[in-house]
Amino acid sequence: MGHMTSEHRPALPASHALTERQEARRRRILHASAQLAGRGGFDAVQMxxxxxxxxxxxxxxxxxxPSKIHLLVATMQDQLQHMHATLRKRPPTESDPGARVAQTLMRAFRAMQREPHLAxxxxxxxxxxxxxxxxxxxTVSRLTTAIILDAMGxxxxxTPEQLSAVRVIEHTWHSALITWLSGRASIAQVKIDIETVCRLIELTSPQRPE
Amino acid sequence: MGHMTSEHRPALPASHALTERQEARRRRILHASAQLAGRGGFDAVQMxxxxxxxxxxxxxxxxxxPSKIHLLVATMQDQLQHMHATLRKRPPTESDPGARVAQTLMRAFRAMQREPHLAxxxxxxxxxxxxxxxxxxxTVSRLTTAIILDAMGxxxxxTPEQLSAVRVIEHTWHSALITWLSGRASIAQVKIDIETVCRLIELTSPQRPE
DNA sequence: ATCCGTTCTGTAACTTGTTCTAGATTAGCG
DNA sequence: CGCTAATCTAGAACAAGTTACAGAACGGAT
Known part of the structure; x- marks a missing residue:
């Protein structure tokens, strides 16, 4: 079904070359997507x-x-940007980098709890x-990485080691979220796992090499 | 579309109460599923x-x-059982528990590389x-956990701490696999991330508490 | 203002997961 | 064996993602 070869379909011009009306359309679409997702989740977002x-x-x-998946990933990108801006306003209060990341992720997690269907x-x-x-x-991944690096201060x-730790944290974040969303893990368990994985930050920080 | 309420559809009797012919049917289905998945991946498995x-x-x-997803998850369960049996035959050679887990997961990863579409x-x-x-x-998750715990020896x-570490490793394993399968991470990166997350095992082992 | 290529609209068609139904087959049982 | 309920088959029907297409609206260049 997917035609990976030459594009038979005219795509939108590069993102910065959008008319005002086009920008407005794009925004309306993303808004509708988030609204439908907000009640009903994935299945409720019908093209x-x-x-x-x-x-x-x-x-x-x-x-x-070009697909429902593209639409929802773009929706996530949009929401993440909001969240990044919000988180920047109130930086984490903890002193340890690991604790700061854990605190930030738990804040993000509470935001997800408010809109579980959208999440x-x-x-x-x-x-x-x-x-x-x-x-x-x-792009979404880079945004998430930026949020985590921000929290680390x-x-x-x-270092490459730290980047690997950040990737692992990201993996854990996504996967734990899924596990919670499908009802196979409690909020408490997610919290513990996030805190566990954030220990990797201390472990890989150059200040405490071994 | 899912009807969560009372089952309007007659389900198969409990797994152990299957006729020989029924067991054979089930096996044929799983085999066909794995075969189609083997070339073409998710989309090629058409009901x-x-x-x-x-x-x-x-x-x-x-x-x-009851759904394509159920079928593929059952297929995974089937494959994981094979893998668990295979891994048991040749236990990891490393001495550190963390290194043993990393080694085992990289073995599993190489098996995935042989059948990327199926994976x-x-x-x-x-x-x-x-x-x-x-x-x-x-069930799949418990199987994976068992494989990791086996590798830890x-x-x-x-301990609860160790169980959390195992869950985090599992999260990382799934998510890293996805990242690799969709071409956003190299094999080398997956290896590094697996090794990074496996450090949590040493970190949480009772022998070296802090 | 007019013309032309692009974009947007409305709608039908196609694909694949899922459900439904009527009739054939099977399994267990007296 | 003959009965009955459960299971299986074949095929139509339905749902939602995706594609196709003809014509209207738009935007920019002359």
Missing amino acids: REVAELSNVALGTLYRYF DAMVRALTFADRSVSPEVD LDSAA | REVAELSNVALGTLYRYF DAMVRALTFADRSVSPEVD LDSAA
């Missing part, structure tokens, strides 16, 4: 409904977001995405 | 094709496995599964 709710033809919706839709899309969505997923550049 | 290839009517297929289908199904598949996903029962 026909998104199109109708955002006053856009189905074909246009697919021109802006479900976004995270499921993110982990279900195949190669055709890699660039977009990568790094003065200098991170 | 009609699975039914045809295993000489079973579509309705029967759905009686044995793709199984792992995507696993992380996409919703609440209705929780029991089956939980625990003499006594694991």
